[in-house]
Amino acid sequence: MSQPDGHTDLATLLRAASEGDQEAWNAITDRFTSLLWSVARSYRLGSDDAEDVVQNTWLRLLENLTRIDNPEALPGWLATTARREALGILRRRGRTVLTRDEDLGVDLADPASTELDSALLEDERDVELWASFAKLPERCQQLLRVLMACDRPVYAEVSAAFDMPIGSIGPTRMRCLARLRTLVAESGYQFDGPLDRPREARS
Amino acid sequence: MTDSTRGPSGLDPADLELLERLGAIAAVVDPVPDHLREMSRALFSLRDPDVELMIAVEVDTDRLESVRGTSPTSRMHFFEFGELSVDVELTVSGGFCDVVGVVADPAGSVSGSVTLDTTAASFTTGLDGDGRFELRHIPTGMCRLSLERGSRPKVSTPWFEAG
Numbered sequence: 001m002s003q004p005d006g007h008t009d010l011a012t013l014l015r016a017a018s019e020g021d022q023e024a025w026n027a028i029t030d031r032f033t034s035l036l037w038s039v040a041r042s043y044r045l046g047s048d049d050a051e052d053v054v055q056n057t058w059l060r061l062l063e064n065l066t067r068i069d070n071p072e073a074l075p076g077w078l079a080t081t082a083r084r085e086a087l088g089i090l091r092r093r094g095r096t097v098l099t100r101d102e103d104l105g106v107d108l109a110d111p112a113s114t115e116l117d118s119a120l121l122e123d124e125r126d127v128e129l130w131a132s133f134a135k136l137p138e139r140c141q142q143l144l145r146v147l148m149a150c151d152r153p154v155y156a157e158v159s160a161a162f163d164m165p166i167g168s169i170g171p172t173r174m175r176c177l178a179r180l181r182t183l184v185a186e187s188g189y190q191f192d193g194p195l196d197r198p199r200e201a202r203s
Numbered sequence: 204m205t206d207s208t209r210g211p212s213g214l215d216p217a218d219l220e221l222l223e224r225l226g227a228i229a230a231v232v233d234p235v236p237d238h239l240r241e242m243s244r245a246l247f248s249l250r251d252p253d254v255e256l257m258i259a260v261e262v263d264t265d266r267l268e269s270v271r272g273t274s275p276t277s278r279m280h281f282f283e284f285g286e287l288s289v290d291v292e293l294t295v296s297g298g299f300c301d302v303v304g305v306v307a308d309p310a311g312s313v314s315g316s317v318t319l320d321t322t323a324a325s326f327t328t329g330l331d332g333d334g335r336f337e338l339r340h341i342p343t344g345m346c347r348l349s350l351e352r353g354s355r356p357k358v359s360t361p362w363f364e365a366g
């Protein structure tokens with residue numbers, strides 16, 4: 001997780017990587033691969049396509065390593081690039097990109113997928129929370145999926161990644177989170193603060 | 204909720220808690236594959252710090268018509284670096300593609316070699332007297348072309364999709 005001085009850190013890592021330091025590159029990819037994966041998966045890409053998104057995004061960074069003027073913008077640049085790669089794959093596959101940005105109605109969860117996910121979780125509250133998350137509209141799931149993969153998300157970065165003007169991201173995020181809390185409450189479970197780390201269900 | 208409770212992320216503590224919980228669940232139900240982390244690290248071997256990067260050029264329909272590929276499964280890509288240009292036609296068949304290209308430099312004759320890198324392998328061929336080159340049976344996926352011309356700076360295209 002990034003520290004308050006994470007940006008300074010990032011500048012150092014980028015400079016070192018651009019000078020050929022493999023360890024610095026490892027640190028960058030270790031920190032952000034889960035963000036890129038989340039962006040790809042938020043578009044419901046399969047594993048192979050999601051891996052391509054991650055790989056292609058790193059290739060773009062690699063060829064631009066010496067051209068990143070503002071290290072603070074790196075997380076947003078990575079998310080934007082991953083999003084573009086994901087949309088490119090969807091286009092090549094001929095799939096429609098959902099654009100129900102303002103639709104905060106309840107989405108239909110994929111029961112098979114949710115059941116499969118739930119089988120991995122031991123804590124019933126996690127099962128309920130994840131099932132509720134799966135009922136959120138596509139746009140909310142995308143936004144929250146990316147936010148949950150950020151260390152300390154900032155408006156500008158997520159805004160850049162998801163084409164939302166600064167100012168609309170906050171309220172949208174709050175509506176999505178509020179909607180999620182309502183869904184959890186309706187399910188009969190109260191999400192009330194810290195829980196143990198989620199554990200995989202024993203088979 | 205006041206700003207002071209939101210912290211630098213703009214998220215209040217309850218939001219952060221919920222997102223962290225969801226993030227922890229996502230890590231269980233949809234983890235990043237281990238080999239993807241390793242692959243991401245390994246891509247560093249493809250770094251080429253001494254290369255000048257060409258830019259991919261979007262072309263208008265008229266120009267595209269005049270250079271339309273010879274088969275419905277072929278695609279054209281155009282790259283430029285100053286006056287230097289590389290036009291490439293990729294024709295895909297059964298998971299592989301054939302690459303036919305031409306290098307043009309108004310500043311002088313073109314000679315040298317072209318290397319096509321995929322993330323797994325490299326293929327090199329020479330330019331003929333007209334700046335043309337061909338590479339056959341290249342695996343589809345991401346690739347880039349690099350051009351070496353004697354003592355002149357090496358130039359490379361950005362990574363692009365072959366296939």
